[in-house]
């Protein structure tokens with residue numbers, strides 16, 4: 318089933334769990350589809366008018382149909398309680414400590430992803446919507462000491478492998494949806510809200526950030542790139558990007 322579904326590469330710690338659930342759900346849906354489909358064809362033939370010129374007013378006496386319905390509801394309950402709820406709880410409740418994670422902010426806009434890195438001090442500088450300008454897409458207040466070493470990149474997100482990542486998501490204009498398919502991460506970004514997501518990349522690679530929410534005419538081209546790097550390559554990237562961003566006139 319896994320191969321049949323064409324599931325993309327699983328490159329985060331929780332990806333396997335999500336995939337197992339996807340596979341289980343597809344098995345259940347396949348069984349239901351074949352089962353109900355077969356039953357439908359059987360009914361069409363068995364109760365055709367030609368063979369039954371007069372209607373049977375008593376109807377079905379057997380309880381098999383309701384037993385099957387209860388069984389399906391039971392299986393769905395197990396999928397929900399034993400698989401879906403624990404998986405979701407781990408995503409929204411069991412956040413790792415920020416001190417042990419790579420923490421970045423990502424702000425969606427029509428039609429790009431702005432990535433805010435806190436710089437060497439690990440503190441995000443103050444941002445203000447009034448300061449947003451073409452050369453300051455995040456509205457960073459450079460007079461704030463915590464903002465001195467902050468830098469941003471557009472449509473380029475780099476993260477180190479094998480360390481938890483926390484991304485605080487928001488949006489400048491409309492609802493977008495931040496999607497890292499290989500990480501099995503998808504979360505709407507909502508103006509005025511900061512929504513955290515977390516995951517642990519387990520594979521080095523270069524992939525695309527997609528916007529999974531129809532967010533306007535340019536939605537189709539709202540794609541960014543993300544790169545999971547070795548810790549050494551990540552540090553080098555941080556230094557290089559910080560130097561080029563902070564060295565630029567603002």
Ligand SMILES: [Cu+2]
Nearest residue numbers: 493528532539
């Ligand atoms: Cu979008």
